[in-house]
Amino acid sequence: MLNFRSPETTTLVSLANAGVCRNGKWLVRGVDFSISRGEIVTLIGPNGSGKTTTAKTAIGVLKPDEGHVERVAGLRVGYVPQKLAVDWTLPLTVERLMTLTGPLKRREIDEALAATGMLHMAKAEVQHLSGGEFQRALLARAIARKPDLLVLDEPVQGVDFSGEIALYELIKQIRNRTGCGILLISHDLHIVMAETDTVVCLNGHVCCRGTPQVVSQSPEYLKLFGRRAAGALAVYSHHHDHTHLPDGRVLHADGSITESCFPDDGHHHGEAGNIHDHEPDCGCGHHTRLQGYDGAEKRDA
Numbered sequence: 001m002l003n004f005r006s007p008e009t010t011t012l013v014s015l016a017n018a019g020v021c022r023n024g025k026w027l028v029r030g031v032d033f034s035i036s037r038g039e040i041v042t043l044i045g046p047n048g049s050g051k052t053t054t055a056k057t058a059i060g061v062l063k064p065d066e067g068h069v070e071r072v073a074g075l076r077v078g079y080v081p082q083k084l085a086v087d088w089t090l091p092l093t094v095e096r097l098m099t100l101t102g103p104l105k106r107r108e109i110d111e112a113l114a115a116t117g118m119l120h121m122a123k124a125e126v127q128h129l130s131g132g133e134f135q136r137a138l139l140a141r142a143i144a145r146k147p148d149l150l151v152l153d154e155p156v157q158g159v160d161f162s163g164e165i166a167l168y169e170l171i172k173q174i175r176n177r178t179g180c181g182i183l184l185i186s187h188d189l190h191i192v193m194a195e196t197d198t199v200v201c202l203n204g205h206v207c208c209r210g211t212p213q214v215v216s217q218s219p220e221y222l223k224l225f226g227r228r229a230a231g232a233l234a235v236y237s238h239h240h241d242h243t244h245l246p247d248g249r250v251l252h253a254d255g256s257i258t259e260s261c262f263p264d265d266g267h268h269h270g271e272a273g274n275i276h277d278h279e280p281d282c283g284c285g286h287h288t289r290l291q292g293y294d295g296a297e298k299r300d301a
């Protein structure tokens with residue numbers, strides 16, 4: 001297998017202090033990360049935290065209003081958007097979906113459908129596909145033009161647990177076979193694809209980042225999710241020093257509340273990677289978003 005993490009690996013995209021502003025409001029700000037060939041970067045964060053905005057900025061669909069984005073010359077991007085503007089009242093087969101936005105050779109269509117296990121469904125109507133089949137069809141469409149970078153915006157949405165594991169295994173196979181870089185947006189705040197090299201946690205800015213803590217060795221995890229899941233999924237443990245309240249204001253560790261984050265927010269005291277083990281009620285903004293704001297006593301110390 002190729003050594004994807006060697007230091008000489010090509011950087012495909014890098015963002016430095018990137019920010020996007022609309023109607024006087026910063027949608028994301030101060031975003032730094034890069035994606036290299038063969039690398040998997042996963043963006044997580046609550047709804048509206050700027051994941052899609054960041055991904056679109058990385059691939060050049062949006063221009064940053066501050067900071068810089070650099071892309072390797074001639075970068076080919078395969079993009080699976082979160083939502084697809086398709087008129088569902090019109091008949092549309094899987095193979096027609098493949099060429100909606102540009103021509104492909106028969107061989108390219110068949111190869112991509114075969115790689116995603118969808119060749120037998122080439123003539124099926126897209127409207128009738130299951131959630132997992134639909135995501136596979138979108139993946140086939142994205143890989144057909146042999147991208148250097150694959151951007152997948154919530155590729156496991158509408159897919160059950162076992163379908164999610166199968167999709168992550170497929171994404172891993174695509175990375176291993178083609179060596180492309182992958183930017184993945186995850187709908188889950190704590191469970192990410194096990195192969196993820198770097199998790200970037202957004203909440204209008206980079207709250208924290210690091211490697212997921214691979215738990216496949218843990219007997220408790222194996223008991224809970226089974227061996228197959230342990231190979232595909234990993235837990236990203238993280239811990240924030242402030243909480244984003246439902247009304248958009250920010251509750252800080254000292255109990256003060258401000259309209260927005262401080263420049264140094266999201267960073268922990270001293271250690272590399274900002275990764276800590278934590279309890280489900282550690283008080284990071286994500287939990288309070290999920291569970292409802294329940295007071296200052298659950299804030300980080």
Ligand SMILES: Nc1ncnc2c1ncn2[C@@H]1O[C@H](COP(=O)(O)OP(=O)(O)OP(=O)(O)O)[C@@H](O)[C@H]1O
Nearest residue numbers: 022023027045046047048049050051052053054082
């Ligand atoms: N063109 C725009 N003009 C104004 N606001 C926008 C625009 N695009 C996105 N937003 C806002 O920016 C914020 C970030 O949106 P974005 O879609 O990037 O978040 P997200 O983290 O991907 O969310 P989700 O998990 O719900 O998909 C949201 O509050 C959204 O309403």
